[in-house]
Amino acid sequence: MKRTILLLSFLALFTGYSLDAQILEEKAQFSEKARGSAIFELNSGEHIYTYEPEDGWYKARKKVFLKPADVADNRLSAGAAFYNEEGAKIGQALESLRLYDIDTLKGFRSDTRLCAVVQGYIFETKIEDGSVPEEAISKILALKNRSEQQELFAELWEANDAESREFEGFEAQVIYETDKVSSEQKDFRLIVVFRGSSPYTIITNGHTIEVEKIKEFVEDGNFKTYYFYKVSESQKEVMEDIIYTFLAL
Incomplete structure (x- = not known):
């Protein structure tokens, strides 16, 4: 019952959102x-x-x-x-x-x-509660139930018109910096990289997320990368490729 109430409260944050954040x-x-x-x-x-x-x-x-x-x-x-x-x-x-x-x-x-x-x-x-992506993700990651996390991530991607792309066995969900610049081409704001159904890495562009039990944290200029699993050098290279894929030319 407690998990159900918590899930409903999170879903209420996303219900009725139009595309893009923050509202x-x-x-x-x-x-x-x-x-x-x-x-x-x-x-x-x-x-x-x-x-x-x-x-x-x-x-x-x-x-x-x-x-x-x-x-x-x-x-x-x-x-x-x-x-x-x-x-x-x-x-x-x-x-x-x-x-x-x-x-x-x-x-x-x-x-x-x-x-x-x-x-x-x-x-x-x-600002609408839950419409700042980093804050929403911090709350989602605090949930212990994986199916609840998956449902809320899906709501978040839809609310922010996220782009999905595959990279060597990983799936990247990308939220862009809407309204920061006037041009149609935009840098990414936030990327959540999944391996299977599990969040593997989160990469932000100038933003912070609150998360526990990460394996490694890397800060390079504006980019902040949160690794949830031990990663090899070749996997880090994939994450770098993901970062530069979603920067405006």
Whole structure:
């Protein structure tokens, strides 16, 4: 009974998710720094990219579409609207904003748009529980029942539009850095490598997971690799191949 209740509570975290993480629980304002003044806002249900939290605050990014008339010298004017790719309004600037990764998208006749990334800080209570992938995986790994783990991993892959690929007897499930950059090509955020049905290795790109009983931990620049089993040098080479396979060119 206890395991059933725990499983249901985890499943509730993923039920109803759209693709990609992390999800805003309600309409939220983002500040220029932790505990700073508000600079923009996004609608409830929008997805963002989060960095490592500090004291409950996440630096976050969001890919948005903009009207060229609202942008000058890589800054967005106060009051300007954010749109999604389909043209629906998803938020707005509250102050003049610095823009990152600006691309011009040529449209039919005068329908030229800009695609850019905005950045701000948000407190953890504004983000849906369980929608930060590293935190979700830490909770899944804490479960002892393998079938429960498998079911929750499947939910996580679906919620984050994960890509699956085979590598020399291993299966890699890959979550990308959605909303971090404006380009279509993205680096991986998180890779879980399975041998059979068991997690064999977890690789993150600038993020930390909480996990017990690992055999080896390797940190190389932004990449953090958690090995759950003793690995040979040839298997480590496979893991390196996996890392470079899922980096943007």
